[in-house]
Amino acid sequence: MDLSFTQEDEAFRAEVRAFLQDKLPARLSDKVRKGQRLTKADMEEWHAILNARGWLANHWPVEWGGTGWSVMQRFIFETEVALAHAPRIVPFGLSMLAPVLIKYGSEAQKKHWLPRILDGTDWWCQGYSEPGAGSDLAALKTSAVREGDHYVVNGQKTWTTLGQYADMIFCLVRTDNKGKKQEGISFLLIDMKTPGIEVRPIKLLDGDYEVNEVFFTDVRVPVENLVGEENKGWTYAKYLLTYERTNIAGVGASMAAFERLKQVAATQRRNGRPLAQDPQFAARLARLEIDLENMKTTNLRVLAAAGAGHAPMAESSMLKIRGTEIRQQISDLMRRAAGVHAQPFVTEALEEGFNGPAVGPDFAAPAASHYFNYRKLSIFGGSNEVQREIISKAILEL
Amino acid sequence: MDFSLGEDRQMLVDTLGRFLAGNFDWKTRETVIETAEGWSRPVWAQLAELGVIGALFDEASGGFGGSAFDIGVVFAEVGKALAVGPFLGTLLAGRALAATGETALLEQAIAGEVTLSAALDSDAAQGVADGEGWALTGTQPVVPFAASADRIVVAARTGEGPSLFLIEKGAPGIEIRDYPLIDGGAAGELMLDGAAATLLGQAGEAGAIIEEAVAAGLVALCWEAVAIMDSLKVQTLEYLRTRKQFGVAIGKFQALQHRMATLALEIEQARSSAINAADRFAKGRLEREKAVSAAKFTIGRVGSLAAEEAIQMHGGIGMTWELPLSHYAKRLVMIGHQLGDEDMHLERFIALGQDALATAS
Ligand SMILES: Cc1cc2nc3c(=O)[nH]c(=O)nc-3n(C[C@H](O)[C@H](O)[C@H](O)COP(=O)(O)OP(=O)(O)OC[C@H]3O[C@@H](n4cnc5c(N)ncnc54)[C@H](O)[C@@H]3O)c2cc1C
Numbered sequence: 001m002d003l004s005f006t007q008e009d010e011a012f013r014a015e016v017r018a019f020l021q022d023k024l025p026a027r028l029s030d031k032v033r034k035g036q037r038l039t040k041a042d043m044e045e046w047h048a049i050l051n052a053r054g055w056l057a058n059h060w061p062v063e064w065g066g067t068g069w070s071v072m073q074r075f076i077f078e079t080e081v082a083l084a085h086a087p088r089i090v091p092f093g094l095s096m097l098a099p100v101l102i103k104y105g106s107e108a109q110k111k112h113w114l115p116r117i118l119d120g121t122d123w124w125c126q127g128y129s130e131p132g133a134g135s136d137l138a139a140l141k142t143s144a145v146r147e148g149d150h151y152v153v154n155g156q157k158t159w160t161t162l163g164q165y166a167d168m169i170f171c172l173v174r175t176d177n178k179g180k181k182q183e184g185i186s187f188l189l190i191d192m193k194t195p196g197i198e199v200r201p202i203k204l205l206d207g208d209y210e211v212n213e214v215f216f217t218d219v220r221v222p223v224e225n226l227v228g229e230e231n232k233g234w235t236y237a238k239y240l241l242t243y244e245r246t247n248i249a250g251v252g253a254s255m256a257a258f259e260r261l262k263q264v265a266a267t268q269r270r271n272g273r274p275l276a277q278d279p280q281f282a283a284r285l286a287r288l289e290i291d292l293e294n295m296k297t298t299n300l301r302v303l304a305a306a307g308a309g310h311a312p313m314a315e316s317s318m319l320k321i322r323g324t325e326i327r328q329q330i331s332d333l334m335r336r337a338a339g340v341h342a343q344p345f346v347t348e349a350l351e352e353g354f355n356g357p358a359v360g361p362d363f364a365a366p367a368a369s370h371y372f373n374y375r376k377l378s379i380f381g382g383s384n385e386v387q388r389e390i391i392s393k394a395i396l397e398l
Numbered sequence: 399m400d401f402s403l404g405e406d407r408q409m410l411v412d413t414l415g416r417f418l419a420g421n422f423d424w425k426t427r428e429t430v431i432e433t434a435e436g437w438s439r440p441v442w443a444q445l446a447e448l449g450v451i452g453a454l455f456d457e458a459s460g461g462f463g464g465s466a467f468d469i470g471v472v473f474a475e476v477g478k479a480l481a482v483g484p485f486l487g488t489l490l491a492g493r494a495l496a497a498t499g500e501t502a503l504l505e506q507a508i509a510g511e512v513t514l515s516a517a518l519d520s521d522a523a524q525g526v527a528d529g530e531g532w533a534l535t536g537t538q539p540v541v542p543f544a545a546s547a548d549r550i551v552v553a554a555r556t557g558e559g560p561s562l563f564l565i566e567k568g569a570p571g572i573e574i575r576d577y578p579l580i581d582g583g584a585a586g587e588l589m590l591d592g593a594a595a596t597l598l599g600q601a602g603e604a605g606a607i608i609e610e611a612v613a614a615g616l617v618a619l620c621w622e623a624v625a626i627m628d629s630l631k632v633q634t635l636e637y638l639r640t641r642k643q644f645g646v647a648i649g650k651f652q653a654l655q656h657r658m659a660t661l662a663l664e665i666e667q668a669r670s671s672a673i674n675a676a677d678r679f680a681k682g683r684l685e686r687e688k689a690v691s692a693a694k695f696t697i698g699r700v701g702s703l704a705a706e707e708a709i710q711m712h713g714g715i716g717m718t719w720e721l722p723l724s725h726y727a728k729r730l731v732m733i734g735h736q737l738g739d740e741d742m743h744l745e746r747f748i749a750l751g752q753d754a755l756a757t758a759s
Contacts, residue, residue, distance in 0.1 A: 129714070132642075134643060134713050134714060135643045135644070135648075135713070136643040136644045136645075139643070139644075158714070159714050202718055202720075203718065203719040203720065204717050204718060204719060205709075205717055205718065205719055205724035205725075205727070205728060206580075207719065211714075270742070271742070271745075278741065278745075279745065280741035280742075280744055280745060281741060284741075332702070335731075335735075336739060336741070338735075339735065339739070340539050340540040340735055340736070341539060341540065342580075342732070342735045343540055343579045343580060343581070343585065343732050343735055343736075344540065344577045344578075344579060344580070344585065345577065345578045345579055345580040346577050357575055359575065359577060359587060360539060360540075360587075368580045368728075368731075368732070369580065371731075372580075372724075372727075372728060372731075375706065375709045375710065375716075375717060376714075376717055378710055379709075379710065379713055379714055379716075379717065380714070383710075383713060384710075385651075385653055385654070388653065389653075
């Protein structure tokens with residue numbers, strides 16, 4: 001066994017670093033580092049920079065704009081990007097829909113939609129969950145009824161992340177009520193400007209708006225927007241979720257956040273000494289570092305297996321659980337590090353260019369908000385309980 | 399042994415519970431936390447009239463309660479309703495005023511005529527004699543409802559040692575940077591630059607008074623926290639019984655049943671720690687301090703568990719502003735950040751134990 005990166009990998013890392021040094025706007029990395037709220041324009045700016053370099057869709061096949069990188073190179077890229085505090089790339093079009101289209105879409109669909117994802121023409125959102133269909137996604141009710149060359153869609157989606165910015169939504173809809181509920185689901189692409197669609201924001205516990213309810217009343221969708229075959233949507237949806245889950249592990253993001261946490265622990269003082277020397281805090285920090293280091297290798301092992309052609313089905317559940325727990329724990333320690341200054345809720349400090357008087361240390365302003373917001377990590381993308389169900393059935397065969 | 403509250407205290411609990419349910423319901427709370435001050439003066443005035451503030455202090459200081467159990471039951475009702483207001487500041491400041499014989503001002507506070515707050519970190523400010531009075535310099539962080547307070551009891555270090563002072567709203571040399579809190583209510587950074595202050599009691603003698611006042615505050619927070627845990631438990635159980643996925647109530651999933659069982663057990667442990675803290679409050683210093691630190695440690699540990707589990711078991715809906723549950727969760731976690739967190743109190747518990755050993759040997 002040899003866990004060192006090859007020389008080529010290291011050369012690649014250097015190339016990525018040089019690119020980031022050169023092309024990642026300080027304005028953006030500064031906002032990310034401070035934990036400030038990113039606007040739509042911020043996310044689009046970084047998306048365009050990566051696209052211009054040809055690295056945006058690195059995991060796509062080369063013929064559609066991919067880079068042909070190995071899984072290890074992708075891992076290196078993601079880690080470096082996160083460590084440089086680049087904004088996250090909105091995954092819905094690029095990492096969720098695109099793999100489905102590439103595998104199951106028609107040539108016409110690929111030709112039409114993939115370039116538009118790359119150049120940012122379409123902002124996509126994900127219309128899976130419904131009020132009555134969360135963990136039990138197959139219970140979804142939003143219906144699509146064929147009428148000539150259109151589907152007529154009625155129903156409601158919810159928890160639609162960044163749907164307020166979206167041009168397009170990919171939806172799971174019910175096209176058949178007979179038989180098993182998984183067998184009557186189809187995968188439909190819907191233009192958000194179609195008459196009959198209403199988006200209502202949902203305010204989350206941190207006071208921010210990132211999710212929405214989306215209502216459909218007699219929304220007419222051209223049949224060419226059906227992906228794959230009618231009633232086969234469940235297969236495509238599951239394929240997509242696997243992608244979503246490995247993404248969620250966010251090892252690079254955790255490494256970046258942990259680095260920041262270590263800096264905070266070295267400087268923030270309690271009881272006359274830095275937190276890093278506070279026995280209780282130091283123990284929390286050490287446990288987390290150990291877990292993160294283990295996680296990195298677990299992730300690399302899964303990636304290596306994937307590189308060797310094994311589909312990371314149930315393993316992606318493991319990555320999702322532990323990856324999200326680690327990110328939550330980092331946010332938990334940040335909030336603890338903030339001490340009494342975790343309490344102030346100065347929302348202006350979360351916006352770019354805030355230069356009002358700081359309340360407490362600068363890392364404290366978003367600490368509690370992030371901690372509460374990150375509760376979502378163990379809920380979405382298939383809750384961590386549901387992931388454990390998958391592990392116990394698919395891997396452990398219990 | 400008797401774990402009942404006793405008739406008088408039960409009456410207080412019932413009255414206060416009824417009042418808050420009727421006059422500080424969820425809609426009222428939503429409105430109040432969006433106001434500039436972050437609390438409701440009319441509600442506070444009525445609470446004073448009901449004798450709720452007086453229940454926090456003994457008869458000698460103008461109240462009619464003042465035991466740790468009195469404090470506990472009042473704050474439990476505050477927690478149950480997730481009430482916002484200068485409860486903690488009044489308790490801390492009031493205990494310090496009572497201990498230094500300033501009962502006239504305390505009586506006004508008990509009557510709801512004067513609003514108090516407290517900033518009791520004596521390392522955060524220095525005091526120097528300035529003619530008749532004193533001048534304070536330093537920054538006291540996150541002082542509860544600082545901008546609303548007419549008077550603030552401030553701890554500061556003087557040449558003699560830790561001392562207590564009283565400052566008045568609007569006095570020269572005082573600047574308050576106020577802000578809302580993530581769990582509702584408001585606080586502020588109290589920035590003192592030679593602020594005019596009156597000494598309370600003797601200079602350098604305040605260490606024990608501060609410790610006792612903070613201990614009372616810790617009892618209060620622990621009882622408040624347990625009530626919030628109870629509420630989170632009730633709300634979550636209700637959800638587990640009604641939310642259906644895969645054709646059954648999610649409470650039928652054993653994975654969630656066991657988590658809920660663990661949570662219920664931990665909450666009982668937390669309740670016992672809060673009872674212990676109240677029980678030892680009137681005992682010797684070491685016993686009292688060990689018990690309040692033990693309780694605050696337990697409440698911190700179980701508090702974040704309860705908040706996280708309640709949200710998790712609700713799924714997406716638990717993350718929403720609209721559901722009261724998320725606000726209970728936020729308050730509970732933030733209690734962990736007041737008057738020392740779980741880690742600090744664990745360290746303190748260890749140190750107090752070592753002190754005890756040293757004295758014994
Ligand atoms: C911030 C946020 C963003 C989101 N973004 C999107 C999005 O963009 N698009 C989209 O389609 N969806 C999105 N979601 C929805 C997300 O996928 C669902 O919240 C998730 O699937 C859980 O469903 P639920 O909220 O209905 O909870 P429920 O399914 O009602 O679950 C409640 C609790 O029961 C547990 N549970 C359920 N079934 C079982 C079981 N069999 N065994 C043990 N425990 C179980 C769950 O783990 C959870 O703890 C988002 C959610 C959040 C919070």
